[in-house]
Amino acid sequence: MFSFLRHRPRSPHLASVLALAAWLTTLGNPALWQQLWALPEVDGLRGARFVLGMGLFLLGTLVATISLVAWPRLFKPVGVFLLLASAAATHFMLVYSAVIDSTMLLNVLHTDAKEAGDLMSLRFILTLVVLGLVPAIWLWRQPMPAMPWTRRLLSNLGLLAAGLLVAGLSLVWVFQDFASVMRNHKQVRYLINPLNTVYGLGKAAADTLPKTQQTLQAIGTDVQLGSRHAQQPPPLLVVVVGETARAANFGLGGYARDTTPALTTLMAQGPGLLTYYANVRSCGTNTQASVPCMFSHLGKADFEDSTQRFENLLDVLQRAGLAVLWIDNQSGCKGLCERIPNTETRDLKVPGVCDQGECLDEVMIPVMERELQALPAERKAKGTVVVLHQMGSHGPAYHKRAPANLKPFQPECTSNALQDCSREQVVNAYDNSIRYTDHFLGQTIAWLGRQAQSTALLYVSDHGESLGENNLYLHGLPYAIAPDTQKHVPMVTWLSPAMQQRLKLSVSCLKQRADQPLSHDHLFHSVLGLMDLNTQVHQPALDVFATCKG
């Protein structure tokens, strides 16, 4: 009775294309069908009709798309890639409610082995094998008999026409529901495997390739030291680029738990020393999108539209004659530090601080001390800016981000598969990582306090995080549909009395600024303002300190 399984279809070519499209439509898309079925509009008979129409639309679209690559030597590799991409995407969609778009894919391409290791789990491997590898092996073993290219072209054109016809007719059939679902639930378009990956990779390539071929454009070529540089001692600023810290869990921001005792103590030590900015939004929802944008002079809107390559804040600081240094305790500086002194901590072996190939953020303080000594004295005499790129609250392995003696919130989730823990355990582990960032910032400020310079610290996180609200985990949703917890980030400045005096800063003015809406757009211009540098590219309207200087 199973003889049909051994039956060789008359046209194995067409059969393989149809089988691949059918698999991808159904078993390649469990997250799509699950979420569509759960929508409030999708209900009863009409809902079933809509889901069936969507299924036929996707099947037709996939047949048409695959017909374009149904050529020997191309069909099977592409088919295997589509199957594996769908299976991997399915895992992250089901487990973290992630969606697949171009910035998410860029982030994946820039992920290092350690970060990838944190996301591995038995469930991921099982999903990849069952939904990806098994059908991929089947596809690879299918015959692809030789035929004249004209005949293959005709048969592919036939597939293309049939696919488009099915897709078109089914779209007409359910158009009203289709239009309203796509309008009201924008995330659905990012759930359609494997078209989301294909489209996202295409968009990422279209966005990045023209930039890589452009020559780098200089900015701030007119930069000059301001009048305050006549005063001694020279300024020393530490910019801490935070990781995955969300404002909602920051004690200073009003969170019910005291996750920031060190910063709170510093704030109480005197007016104007420590300021918490309560209303700051990130440029992107992932590191790859946010960090380059933060250091750009363009601001979010222009940065995202720009096809040109520009220098960044660090280049301007260096051009002004300052000593500049980038220390990375994460996955790299995303190209920002290429032209300035920089160092990574990943190969350091410090007992108690570095474990399993990664270090706690505190490791950067002695590294900074050592590396600063190597910078030219004539530059340091004009001023110094150090960027510390934190590991912060990088997930999902939040429990790795703090040492055992700094984990007040228990019990914490120690699994990489966050959905296997209770929400309370996930939040505990995350809050411990914020508590450790507070400790790290406190230590850095204490170090700054010991330096014989006009010192300051500016901390801002690169994006926020979802901790299981509405079953969402991690970050990286497209900005337009991401929840505020992924975009609302903590920002802190600490200004030594010497720095306050140097800039004649008004404490009440800073206090006022602290509640106003700010964003990553302000970082570039505020650092120029804090370091008292004059250039055409500096926009005082985006400089937090501009109106507060005497």
Ligand SMILES: [Zn+2]
């Ligand atoms: Zn990040």
